[in-house]
Amino acid sequence: MQDLIKHLVKDVMPPRLFRLLKPSNEPTDAWGSARWGLHGSLVLPGNRRFEYRPCVADRGVCKQIFFLRSYATDTLWRAKEIAAFYEACENPLIIDAGANIGASAVWYALTYPKAKVVAIEPDISNFALLKRNAASFPQITPLNAAIAAKHGTLYLNDPGGGEWAFRTAEQPVDQGYAVDALTLEDVIPPGVTPFILKIDIEGAESDLFSRHSEVLNTFPLVVIELHDWMLPGESNSRNFLQWHVEMKRDFVQMGENAISISNSIALS
Template sequence: MISWGGAARYKEKKNIKFRDLIFDIPDSLSFIYQIKEIFGDEIYKFKSKNKEPLIIDCGANVGVSVLYFKKLYENCKIYAFEADKKIFQYLEQNIKNNNANNIELHNKAIWIDDNGIYFASDGADGGHIELDSKNTQKIDSVALKNILLKHSYIDFLKIDIEGAENEVLLDCKDSLNNIQNIFIEYHQRHDKPQNLGEIINILDKANFRIYLENITKYKSPFLIESKTCEFELQINIFGRKIPK
């Protein structure tokens, strides 16, 4: 796995074996990073009192997270959403390759409405919603708030949607009561207003105990020129519901 680090990016590889799983992937570097975070560091590991936990995976990419959840809880029910049409094909194939069941796959962007949204693909794990229609394509969208309201108990909600988490969480701020564990990959673009404090406040009011992990880790943040990086800040946000 690690030996792929020097491989050219955006080159398809098929039948990649990892443990007892098989993957088709569009990009080695992003896949290695996902394997490290998800199976190595186990950043999504959580406890559930349910034998069949309900998991909503927003930003499922090629399915590494989905298959990890299936290893963690074999009988879990997963709703997985992936916006990028090309990446979604890999997600479908990987679920099929590994005979995983009780999974609903949706080729839709998680957003604040069901009216569709413009999307920019990067061919790996960096595809993102763009409110500007230039160099993008319009794709189907679904309001996360409506999904959450359909379920009385959600064991785990994962949100990794490359910057759209800001608008989505603001829209869902009154619909988080039934979620027991939440993960958010927070992206702060250098040219956008900072609203990390607002997101933390939403989670705090929803009675989550919060842990933050900074994954940018600039050694000298006062010296960083914003124009030299796409994201000036990336943070993993973990929230665990506090029993009342």
């Protein structure tokens, strides 16, 4: 009955008034929180600014990452192990494949301040914003490239899904243009310990996991958005799922992201 009353009140109460009266008990990050600023920016701790374009895609990315905390792992059963692994590392490495305008890279830099973050983004316009947003975070290294199974050249095509949906392919379509394709081995700097591999590359995960790479399994956490929903009939997630099963890792679905947690690398 109480739940019914609660839903009825929510349905009839003006949304703005409901938000004001609703207790704010959402978790926040250890570094604090972001807030919406003016003229297409977020205000971060230390009065740092995070810029985004005045479009639905960019604002949606900011909301997902900074406010809905889509990459936070503190709700996982193995959260303490993950935190312990990070604390034990002198030079933890986070690879952000498909960094877009830099929201995920900046969130990772704030959340794991001693980690080196390599942020990889193939689109020129997205990369320009990524580079500006990363400027006040010396631990972030932006790379204008695509992550792939083999080194070479790919083409970036726009299927019409906006700034967060550019896709790489072996051949250009319409106004597609060439981009460098780098492997994981190419982008991992010396003297680091792999920690998190975040992948959101609009279906190119099928290519990335098509080649057996020892490096993939050195990351205790692989956080990936799969795109079968966007590419029906292609079994796009098959290569990732086969790799995950072969490596005998834990699989957890959290929102849009699948999280693959290593069981062969000690996290404590």
